[in-house]
Amino acid sequence: MRNREIAELFYEAADILEYQQVEWKPRAYRKAAQMIENHGEDIEKIYSREGKAGLTEIPGIGESIADHIAEYLETGKVEKFEKLKEKAPSGTPELMEIRGLGSKKIKKLSDTLDVKTLSDLKDAIRAHRLRRLEGFGEKSEENLAKAIEQYEKSHARIALGKALPLADEIISALKSRCESRTSKVDLSKIIYTGSLRRLKETIGDIDILAEAEKEEALKVMDCFVSLPDVEQVILKGSTKSSVILREGTVIDLRVVPPESYGAALQYFTGSKEHNIELRNVAIKNGYKLSEYGLYLKGSDKQIAGSSEEEIYERLGLAYIPPELRENRGEIKAAARNTLPKLVEAGDLRGDLHMHTEYSEGKDTLKTMIEKAEALGYEYIAVTDHSRSQKVANGMEVEELKVQWKEIDKLSKNFKIKILKGSEVDILKDGSLDYPDEILKKLDVVVGAVHSGFAFPEKRMTERIVTALENEYLDILAHPSGRLLGKREAYAVNFEKVFEVAAENGKIMEINSQPSRLDLNDELILRAKTFGLKFCISTDSHAVSDLTYMRYGLGQARRGWLEKEDVVNTYPYSRLKQVFKKMNI
Known part of the structure; x- marks a missing residue:
């Protein structure tokens, strides 16, 4: 169904016409856009069946607007609207969404201060240039600044x-x-x-x-x-x-309505690229697919629509899980019935990365164990920070040994297996932050980069590769080092990192912290081609963080991972074979 995109076309035209101070057309276009957006039937379907006469039966759509809709459906554009866009600044539609900033004010700002975009407006407000304009003033500046903040807040990722x-x-x-x-x-x-x-x-x-x-x-x-x-x-x-x-x-x-729920769910889940490819499959099979259902071409007879499963089945495809719908080969795989059986929440048996009060965690070791056991886990690894992480209360060797004793004591009171681990810093030369005599006594060593993020690619790659070649490192934690919205991934040659990790039997972490989600789906897909295994970990710093597993699981599924790809789906007896130095 194309109602939404046609409505957006008229909304944009209305914004531009208001900017040009045309009197009545913006209102007419907005009314038409609202009627199209809320109309219960596919506009394209109406046009196909009844032509422009059918379009004019919709309230708010006259002959002129019907002509525009027909032109758009036939050619993919409206020539009149294309010419309109050429006469208005490209940032006009966005500026029109700022509360308190109408078309006349936008034109005045454009003509007097050369404000063409939202960025230009923010610069003008910061420089207090608006308050000198007639019709604005200091209060207008303040109100517009607040309106921009609200707009950006509501449109932020x-x-x-x-x-x-x-x-x-x-x-x-x-x-x-x-x-x-x-x-x-x-x-x-x-x-x-x-x-x-x-x-x-x-x-x-x-x-x-x-x-x-x-x-x-x-x-x-x-x-x-x-x-x-x-x-x-x-x-x-x-x-x-x-x-x-x-x-x-x-x-x-x-x-x-019920008969369209599955079709609408499939359509609005997307992605756009997946939906386009799926519509092409429908066309090749003599069908027409919209958010209202799957229809025989040229007919009003609905073939499917109440569930997603029946739509994919009618198109000769296996059901495609939502996480895979990115047009990355999933439709061809569904046609061949070779889609992966994605890892599920119920497959996970443990968490191999968490922190306690011993370093920067907020809860005690006992509290973390209790929560993990309540979640039904078979095992966990306690991995507090190593000594170089002073800012995170990194543990000296003697503190680590104290923790080991407490783990031994607590293990007698719980069914869950408690592994002695550590998140060990990968130092700038690639060496690990504890001596070998300590590393070999740890059940699980989680290696991580926590400094030197600005290293050139060659140096960062050599650093991580050196760590991966250390026989005692088991898991590479948050491998790209990114923090969403705060820090970009460091420069590193992932092809080399994955190659060396595979050669040395190392595991790639999928860190479930919402601020990390590292590895991301694209890197997971690349890493999988090297035959690597993964673990989905929460990197918990409190008991509440243990529920973050759902976010890492989502990235694993987006990366096409199956149960066998993820080591913390293995029973404890098999996990011991993965981490051969485990001594419990």
């Missing part, structure tokens, strides 16, 4: 670790409100979609999809826009509503 719990919370609150005595709407089918469902490391807006009959849809929307955390209602319709939460996140909710 959101880390998976924030977005996923927030989406869960909103869905839970919405279900509760809808299923209350006053509303009595059953929301048994409701889920987040988009890049969040594909478990990408960062997302834009949070998209939610719910199933309800048409007569119940408005009740669902009433519940949604009245949620306690909603600060602003951007749009409220019978099929789509959008709100901004108090903390700035934009949430979009779509409600579809």
Whole structure:
């Protein structure tokens, strides 16, 4: 279905026309965009069946607008709109979204201060140039600065670790409100979609999809826009509503009937590239695929639509898990029935990277063990920082030995196996932070780079390769060193790192900390081609962090990993064969 992209086309044209101070057309275009966006039937399907006459039956769409829609559907563009874009600064649509900044003010800023983009506007505000303009003043500057902050906050990429719990919370609150005595709407089918469902490391807006009959849809929307955390209602319709939460996140909710739920779920999960390829498969098989269902070409007869599984099945494909839908070969694999059987949460038997009060953790060793056992784990590795990490209370050798004694004592009171480990610094020359006599006594050595991030690629590669050639190192922790939104990955030749790691039987960590998610999916895919094994670890610094495993698991699944690829899915008896120096 192309309703959304056509609506966006008219919204953009309206913004540009307002900038040019055209009187009535912006209102007409916005009204048409809203009607198209909220229309219950595929615009392209209407045009295919009834031509322009069918389009004009939609409220708010006259002959002129119908001509534009037809032109776009036939050619992929509207010539008039293309010419409009040439006459307005490229940043106009974005500036139009800033509260308190209408078309006349944008034109004045452009003509007098050469403000063409949001970046230009921010610079002008910082330099206090607006307050000298007639119609603005100091207060206008302050208000616009706040409006820009709100806009950027609502349009910023959101880390998976924030977005996923927030989406869960909103869905839970919405279900509760809808299923209350006053509303009595059953929301048994409701889920987040988009890049969040594909478990990408960062997302834009949070998209939610719910199933309800048409007569119940408005009740669902009433519940949604009245949620306690909603600060602003951007749009409220019978099929789509959008709100901004108090903390700035934009949430979009779509409600579809049961017969279209699976088709809509597939469509809005994406990715765009996956959907395009899937539509091509449909066309080759004589079908037409939209967010409303799978149809015989040239017919209104729906072949599938109530579930994703039946859509993929009708197209001759195995079901493709959401995490794989990036057009990276998954459709061809589904056609050959060679998709991987992805690792699942229930496969994981332990966590091989966590911290306690002995270094920079917030909870005691006993507390961490209790929580891990409550999660059903068969084993854990306690891996506090080594001595060079002064800022993280890195442990001297004698402190490490004290911890070993406590582990021995606690092990008698728990069924879970407690491995003696350490997150050992990889020093600048590639050597490890403890002497060999200590390293060989550790069950698990997790090596990590914590300094010298600006090293040239050649030096960083040599440093990590040297560490990987150390017989006592078992796992390379957070291998790229990145912190999402804060620190880029260091320069390193990963082809060489993976090659040497494979030669020496080392394990690549997938660090589940939401600020890391390291390795990312692309590096996991590359590493897997070298035959490497992985572990999914939480790098926990408190008992609450142990639940972060879901984020690392998501990256592993995006990287096409199966149970056999991940060593912490192995039973303890097999894990001992992986870490041969384990002595318990």
